[in-house]
Amino acid sequence: MPVIETAEGPAWRLRTPRGRLLLWLGWFALVALTVWCWQVMTKDTIWAFVADAPSQAADIGARAFPPRWSYVEKLWLPLWDTLNIATLGTMLGVIIATPVAFLAARNTTPSAMVARPVALFIIVASRSINSLIWALLLVSILGPGLLAGIIAIALRSIGFVGKLLYEAIEETDATQIEAIEATGASPPQVLIYGYWPQIAPAFWGISVFRWDINIRESAVLGLVGAGGLGLQLQASLNVLAWPQVTMILIVILATVVFSEWVSARVRHAII
Structure with missing residues (x-):
């Protein structure tokens, strides 16, 4: 753990300034990669269908219940x-x-x-x-x-x-x-x-x-x-x-x- 000299005297820090800079650069690169991957995955997505998905799921769920118990024989x-x-x-x-x-x-x-x-x-x-x-x-x-x-x-x-x-x-x-x-x-x-x-x-x-x-x-x-x-x-x-x-x-x-x-x-x- 590095010791940093301050006006009040030496202070303990978890990382050096260079280490903190590298950490922030790493987080920035990770966020940038995540955004880029999201864009690649969703470039062909039709968002109107996504917005309509809850109502479609509710409609299918309403049609699916109750189960057809007589069908179990087959x-x-x-x-x-x-x-x-x-x-x-x-x-x-x-x-x-x-x-x-x-x-x-x-x-x-x-x-x-x-x-x-x-x-x-x-x-x-x-x-x-x-x-x-x-x-x-x-x-x-x-x-x-x-x-x-x-x-x-x-x-x-x-x-x-x-x-x-x-x-x-x-x-x-x-x-x-x-x-x-x-x-x-x-x-x-x-x-x-x-x-x-x-x-x-x-x-x-x-x-x-x-x-x-x-x-x-x-x-x-x-x-x-x-x-x-x-x-x-x-x-x-x-x-x-x-x-x-x-x-x-x-x-x-x-x-x-x-x-x-x-x-x-x-x-x-x-x-």
């Missing part, structure tokens, strides 16, 4: 499809991500020059593309249906599960691994008896957590033709059936709350 099968997309996609993603994680971890990869970079690239590529984009691409390739949704969820899950799992593998206690290797155990036995007991809680916790996330994501994949509740949502939006839209949103909310409860209970039981 949502059970799409809801089942959504749960299947999330569950099967998660299982497929975990099956693929597990060996990828072992290849990516520094202490288990067979080749730090080849296998590890390839595994890390797979993880990054999976995490960089949203599941909705995966579904859009797969619907174009495989056609509309649940298969595209399942594979989209799996491809998105590989990066998430693989990254967290390989970090858990790298954090394992090396002394336990060395003790098992000292007994003459084979590499598969080292994985089963050395690594697996240490990463099992993390593995199950990550898998259940990803399943919980996939419930949310699979609910909207139908917007691009991948089946599930999103398909019913898109159909209702196309005909402006707002009471049906409200009912679908209520079902999605209830499903997400239930999956969150199940996920919390399972993680608590495991960990």
